[in-house]
Amino acid sequence: MLRTRLRYALFTLVILLWAVSAAGLMLLNDAGERVQSELRANYSVVADAHNFRVACSVLNNYYLTTLAEPQGERPLDRVLFDETRRRIEQRLEGVAAVAVGRPRWEEVVARFRAVLEQYFEGYEGLIRGDVVGRQDRSDLLKAMGGLTQRITDLSENLASLAEERLFAAADALSKEKTKNTLFILTLAGLGTAIAGLIYYQLVRQLVDPVAGLKHSIDEVKRGNFEMTVSVPTRDSEFASLATAFNEMAAELRLRRRETDESLLRNTLVNRALLAAIPSPVYVISEDGEIVQLNPAAEDLNDKLGISPRLPKKVARLLESCRQRDSSLLPEDPREALLFRIDEREFYFLPRIFRFSSELDEHTGWAILLHDVSRIRWLDDMKTNMLSTVSHEIKTPLTGIRMVLHLLLEENAGTLSEMQRTMLASANDDCERLLETLKQLLDLSRAESGAPQLDRRAVDLLELAQQSVSLFRPQAGARGIRFRVATEDDLPPVFADNLRLSEVINNLVSNAVKHTPDNSEVVVEIARHGSEFLRLCVSDEGAGIPEEFQDRIFERFFRAPGQKTDGVGLGLFICREIMRAHEGRIGVKERNEEQPTVFFVDVPLA
Amino acid sequence: MKLLVVDDEPTLRMGFAYALSNDRRLAETASNGREALAKLQEKEFDLLLVDLRMPDIDGLGVVKHLRKDGRMIPVILCSAFITIERALQAIRLGVVDFLMKPVKPADLREAVDTVLAPPETPLARALEAGRRCRMDAAAKALEPLAAPDPREAAWLKIFQVLSRMKADEEALQRLPERLLDQIAFRGEDAA
Numbered sequence: 001m002l003r004t005r006l007r008y009a010l011f012t013l014v015i016l017l018w019a020v021s022a023a024g025l026m027l028l029n030d031a032g033e034r035v036q037s038e039l040r041a042n043y044s045v046v047a048d049a050h051n052f053r054v055a056c057s058v059l060n061n062y063y064l065t066t067l068a069e070p071q072g073e074r075p076l077d078r079v080l081f082d083e084t085r086r087r088i089e090q091r092l093e094g095v096a097a098v099a100v101g102r103p104r105w106e107e108v109v110a111r112f113r114a115v116l117e118q119y120f121e122g123y124e125g126l127i128r129g130d131v132v133g134r135q136d137r138s139d140l141l142k143a144m145g146g147l148t149q150r151i152t153d154l155s156e157n158l159a160s161l162a163e164e165r166l167f168a169a170a171d172a173l174s175k176e177k178t179k180n181t182l183f184i185l186t187l188a189g190l191g192t193a194i195a196g197l198i199y200y201q202l203v204r205q206l207v208d209p210v211a212g213l214k215h216s217i218d219e220v221k222r223g224n225f226e227m228t229v230s231v232p233t234r235d236s237e238f239a240s241l242a243t244a245f246n247e248m249a250a251e252l253r254l255r256r257r258e259t260d261e262s263l264l265r266n267t268l269v270n271r272a273l274l275a276a277i278p279s280p281v282y283v284i285s286e287d288g289e290i291v292q293l294n295p296a297a298e299d300l301n302d303k304l305g306i307s308p309r310l311p312k313k314v315a316r317l318l319e320s321c322r323q324r325d326s327s328l329l330p331e332d333p334r335e336a337l338l339f340r341i342d343e344r345e346f347y348f349l350p351r352i353f354r355f356s357s358e359l360d361e362h363t364g365w366a367i368l369l370h371d372v373s374r375i376r377w378l379d380d381m382k383t384n385m386l387s388t389v390s391h392e393i394k395t396p397l398t399g400i401r402m403v404l405h406l407l408l409e410e411n412a413g414t415l416s417e418m419q420r421t422m423l424a425s426a427n428d429d430c431e432r433l434l435e436t437l438k439q440l441l442d443l444s445r446a447e448s449g450a451p452q453l454d455r456r457a458v459d460l461l462e463l464a465q466q467s468v469s470l471f472r473p474q475a476g477a478r479g480i481r482f483r484v485a486t487e488d489d490l491p492p493v494f495a496d497n498l499r500l501s502e503v504i505n506n507l508v509s510n511a512v513k514h515t516p517d518n519s520e521v522v523v524e525i526a527r528h529g530s531e532f533l534r535l536c537v538s539d540e541g542a543g544i545p546e547e548f549q550d551r552i553f554e555r556f557f558r559a560p561g562q563k564t565d566g567v568g569l570g571l572f573i574c575r576e577i578m579r580a581h582e583g584r585i586g587v588k589e590r591n592e593e594q595p596t597v598f599f600v601d602v603p604l605a
Numbered sequence: 606m607k608l609l610v611v612d613d614e615p616t617l618r619m620g621f622a623y624a625l626s627n628d629r630r631l632a633e634t635a636s637n638g639r640e641a642l643a644k645l646q647e648k649e650f651d652l653l654l655v656d657l658r659m660p661d662i663d664g665l666g667v668v669k670h671l672r673k674d675g676r677m678i679p680v681i682l683c684s685a686f687i688t689i690e691r692a693l694q695a696i697r698l699g700v701v702d703f704l705m706k707p708v709k710p711a712d713l714r715e716a717v718d719t720v721l722a723p724p725e726t727p728l729a730r731a732l733e734a735g736r737r738c739r740m741d742a743a744a745k746a747l748e749p750l751a752a753p754d755p756r757e758a759a760w761l762k763i764f765q766v767l768s769r770m771k772a773d774e775e776a777l778q779r780l781p782e783r784l785l786d787q788i789a790f791r792g793e794d795a796a
Contacts, residue, residue: 391658391685391686394685394706394707395614395617395658395685395706396614396616396617397707398614398617398685398706398707398708399614399615399616399617399618399619399620400616401707401709402616402617402620402621402624402707402708402709402710402713403616403619403620405620405709405710406620406623406624406710409710412623434707441686498786
């Protein structure tokens with residue numbers, strides 16, 4: 001483990017450090033001690049040499065001066081001599097101890113010893129009083145002076161020997177110092193080498209993997225998930241890190257492959273879907289570029305000879321959608337665009353969707369051109385056929401009706417009661433049939449183009465009153481009353497007089513038809529919001545079952561179980577008219593008081 | 606008085622003729638435009654009732670032949686359905702009486718009576734002028750009206766447009782289809 005190895009390496013380094021320090025201290029101590037002992041030994045010798053001289057001169061001063069005095073004047077004291085002799089001999093022993101093993105020193109000490117023997121012999125003789133004559137005295141003085149001189153010389157000799165020793169010791173010390181320096185330098189070098197080794201190991205085991213990891217992470221950041229980190233062979237904390245990293249890269253690779261695959265699959269599915277849609281589909285980016293188009297669109301573009309562009313009519317619609325920022329989703333095939341391809345007419349209903357992602361990051365437009373040529377053709381056919389058939393039926397019917405009327409007038413002859421009943425019944429059927437045909441023709445007219453309106457300011461109340469007076473005779477016969485309720489100062493509406501009358505008549509007529517005898521039909525006019533007047537027509541009839549309320553404005557819808565006649569076109573035509581007016585028509589939700597309330601909202605002028 | 610009823614529908618033709626014939630009037634019939642023209646060639650008629658839609662020569666075709674010969678017989682144009690263009694074409698040929706099928710015998714008689722003996726109203730005078738193709742006179746007859754009813758207003762508009770129409774085809778195109786509801790003949794009880 002890296003941690004262990006790091007610990008060992010640093011431990012070694014610390015041991016080495018301690019060893020170097022210990023060795024250094026030890027060498028320093030050793031050298032110091034040696035210098036000290038040398039100094040002490042030699043210095044005592046120098047001191048002893050000096051002492052020898054001092055002691056001799058003390059003795060000489062004390063004793064030799066007596067030689068100049070008359071003899072026997074005072075007895076000589078031997079205490080000083082004994083004391084001095086003992087001290088000198090003691091010191092000489094010390095010097096002899098130092099001199100052991102040093103030939104030159106031993107020789108000097110031996111000579112010193114011999115001279116001292118003679119010197120002390122001289123004084124013994126003096127103190128004992130052996131020296132009595134003048135001659136003896138002067139001889140002794142002379143001999144003692146010579147001996148003293150020799151002692152001084154030998155002392156000097158000893159001192160210089162000791163100095164020589166000291167110098168030699170200093171020399172040895174300096175030699176020792178060089179050696180020690182070398183030793184410590186060697187140890188320091190070793191420590192440096194170990195530190196270098198540790199650095200090298202650290203770099204190799206710590207920095208290199210981190211740098212490698214960094215490089216790999218950078219690669220991953222750039223999307224190259226193939227980059228792996230080599231796993232260190234020996235056990236190391238980095239082994240698990242590298243393994244984890246490689247696993248992560250592998251996971252990312254897998255994920256990306258899955259993403260790539262699902263993307264590819266989605267693309268394929270989209271392409272298949274687009275190809276399966278028989279209508280031309282264009283996907284347009286926000287800046288107007290065609291992002292995608294399906295085979296049907298390519299085909300259409302080829303046929304129109306405008307390969308890479310949107311057809312002009314579509315582009316114009318897209319532009320207006322863009323300005324309004326809203327989709328265009330027409331339902332009515334009549335809003336289809338006409339394209340001429342190979343001398344034939346094609347109608348395409350343009351459906352323009354705006355799409356955007358949640359954050360509005362990806363926006364654009366999808367355009368689907370729904371081919372409604374066939375629907376248009378069928379619709380035209382149906383309208384034409386409706387019209388033709390109605391006319392074809394209507395023509396003979398007018399003849400039949402004329403004849404029935406003439407017969408009923410009884411100008412051609414009187415009718416029996418039975419004949420009259422039968423003819424009246426036939427005439428009723430005929431009238432109903434004609435009414436149906438009229439509505440069918442209205443429908444075909446309504447469908448062959450949006451009703452053209454001649455809109456101007458119209459008084460809605462006046463229209464309502466006209467309508468009510470139109471139905472009053474019919475209603476009065478069944479005891480049905482009318483009530484017109486209105487607000488004061490109603491503004492005029494913007495409408496086509498005749499068309500709006502048609503709508504109101506239809507509603508009033510329906511109310512009269514469905515309300516029970518002796519009940520009331522109410523026409524109410526009031527403001528509805530700031531843009532509309534609302535006209536409501538309510539009756540007391542059974543109302544419209546809720547399940548049919550959504551369907552009553554469909555063409556040909558008739559609520560089941562209706563007694564009265566009609567083909568179910570009245571309300572459809574009303575709705576078409578109100579649409580053209582940009583108004584509304586509807587049924588209010590039922591309540592107890594007014595079972596059926598129809599309303600129309602007409603825009604204000 | 607002699608009337609000619611032209612219609613390709615036999616029952617209706619028969620009905621019309623029967624309804625219009627009385628001790629003072631005689632209605633003859635023709636089943637198509639060619640036959641009608643032949644009869645018109647033979648003798649004079651006081652009034653022509655013609656169906657707009659007929660197989661060979663249609664109602665307007667018959668009228669055109671007559672006007673080409675300079676014969677200004679009053680004509681009542683019957684039809685189940687008419688477009689504004691056809692109606693204007695007819696008015697320019699002096700046909701101002703339109704009868705929308707289906708029609709009741711009473712209305713038929715009233716329409717014929719009105720044409721043969723027009724009442725003293727501005728509209729009747731205007732229509733009389735219209736029957737003689739004098740559109741400006743027709744327009745003038747209606748212009749002084751202070752509060753024209755929708756029918757009078759519609760006719761005034763048409764006559765005004767037609768009187769200065771020669772260079773103004775577009776004004777014709779702009780006349781709304783709904784005018785037809787107003788210009789057709791309406792019996793007293795139809796209101």
